[in-house]
Amino acid sequence: MLADEIIVSKTDVKGRITYGNSTFLKYAGFSERDLIGTQHNIIRHPDMPRGVFKLFWETLNKGEEIFAYVKNISMDGSYYWVLANVTPSVDENGRVLGYYSVRRKPNPKAVSVVSTLYKSMLAAEQSAGSKNAIEASLKILEDHLQNQNMTYEQMVLTLQAL
Numbered sequence: 001m002l003a004d005e006i007i008v009s010k011t012d013v014k015g016r017i018t019y020g021n022s023t024f025l026k027y028a029g030f031s032e033r034d035l036i037g038t039q040h041n042i043i044r045h046p047d048m049p050r051g052v053f054k055l056f057w058e059t060l061n062k063g064e065e066i067f068a069y070v071k072n073i074s075m076d077g078s079y080y081w082v083l084a085n086v087t088p089s090v091d092e093n094g095r096v097l098g099y100y101s102v103r104r105k106p107n108p109k110a111v112s113v114v115s116t117l118y119k120s121m122l123a124a125e126q127s128a129g130s131k132n133a134i135e136a137s138l139k140i141l142e143d144h145l146q147n148q149n150m151t152y153e154q155m156v157l158t159l160q161a162l
């Protein structure tokens with residue numbers, strides 16, 4: 001991503017895309033017609049650990065926002081890293097209507113740290129087998145945070161400020 005770009009998308013409560021700005025379409029490489037109504041995992045890169053998305057949805061389901069470094073895949077098979085901030089959209093009664101994500105260029109130093117971390121998480125998932133994959137993956141993340149003496153959110157924001 002370029003420093004002044006922002007990628008925006010919105011989904012319904014089930015994670016189906018309801019809106020994408022022109023930068024989103026440019027990076028995804030799909031037309032608006034292809035994307036609207038499609039599950040957001042259409043741009044999921046196979047290098048992304050399942051553990052990250054577990055944390056992602058757990059946080060959103062609590063009604064909280066989440067920041068995450070995400071490697072996404074484009075239609076032509078290339079990839080791009082983003083720092084996403086995903087937030088639930090709520091009505092006046094606090095009922096969740098959907099979600100939206102605003103993504104900016106991640107600090108390259110952060111991408112270097114996070115891609116190593118995600119590789120370890122992915123390897124743990126693969127060796128643990130499908131049933132225990134997420135637990136094994138999140139253990140790697142927890143150990144990393146404990147070593148750094150940080151919460152997840154502190155880690156993400158500290159890396160961006162490197």
Ligand SMILES: Cc1cc2nc3c(=O)[nH]c(=O)nc-3n(C[C@H](O)[C@H](O)[C@H](O)COP(=O)(O)O)c2cc1C
Nearest residue numbers: 010011015040041043044045053072086099100101
């Ligand atoms: C607003 C919003 C934005 C999302 N953005 C992305 C994204 O950029 N890349 C991605 O891989 N998943 C994104 N997701 C998560 C996907 O819905 C999905 O959970 C994830 O790709 C994992 O795929 P899976 O659920 O099939 O394992 C987003 C979800 C929401 C609600």
